[in-house]
Ligand SMILES: N=CN[C@@H](CCC(=O)O)C(=O)O
């Protein structure tokens with residue numbers, strides 16, 4: 401397909417069959433009745449699209465990072481649950497742009513294709529909500545935002561990552577799901593990084609040192625039990641200094657009681673109530689340019705708990721943006 405030039409990647413357009421739910425004679429009650437589909441390669445996108453859902457069908461980054469594979473089925477599991485969610489938003493045009501699919505170990509091509517797609521959605525003045533997929537989605541999403549802002553004056557991007565991990569590993573041989581923020585911070589000047597939910601036992605001393613060197617702001621999981629005044633203040637100061645916010649949610653930042661279906665589950669992660677409260681606050685600033693939800697691994701999910709949580713996150717972002 402010419403949109404992806406010569407990249408070694410697969411693509412599948414959005415598909416209504418991915419959304420189903422309870423039958424009803426009334427209209428606009430559930431997500432499956434609200435969503436429409438489109439191809440990302442479409443010559444002319446409708447200008448009135450509020451939200452663009454896009455799937456990142458990829459586990460190569462997790463595999464390279466010695467993690468448990470299965471995230472390539474994350475987008476499917478999330479859409480399965482999303483169709484059944486009751487809708488309360490009004491007048492939102494939501495389009496599913498389908499899936500960018502990693503071929504073999506061509507991760508870098510997949511990233512490039514994903515970045516192109518994100519840039520196209522943003523340039524259409526549509527908010528992308530990307531669903532993954534390994535957390536290397538963050539590198540691809542960030543580069544898509546960067547591409548979209550290339551010709552503009554306001555370009556300072558603040559990244560807020562909900563995660564147990566810094567994902568600041570240095571790239572030793574190849575990039576992976578543990579390296580995205582190291583790549584972003586070493587390749588760019590105009591960017592700040594704030595991580596929420598960082599766990600001491602899941603990040604080495606080396607990673608804390610890298611975070612310090614790169615001036616990364618963070619709060620630990622123990623500072624993420626309630627949305628404190630202190631965290632609100634820290635986030636307000638962070639938001640004030642940037643032109644745009646990119647929110648990335650690694651589901652393994654949640655306690656494994658809420659999100660068992662991930663590659664690296666967290667018994668000491670934060671609660672859903674905490675994450676939704678912070679998310680609501682972040683969305684209020686109206687600077688959010690792109691969002692993703694990463695590391696959904698249905699292989700380890702229990703009764704679709706994690707997929708349901710991810711679907712509710714998508715719905716919450718739509719309702720609050
Ligand atoms: N995206 C995940 N990154 C984590 C995974 C940790 C693990 O597999 O235990 C990391 O590299 O630190």
Ligand SMILES: [Mn+2]
Nearest residue numbers: 564565650652
């Ligand atoms: Mn993580």
Ligand SMILES: [Mn+2]
Nearest residue numbers: 535563567650
């Ligand atoms: Mn992560």
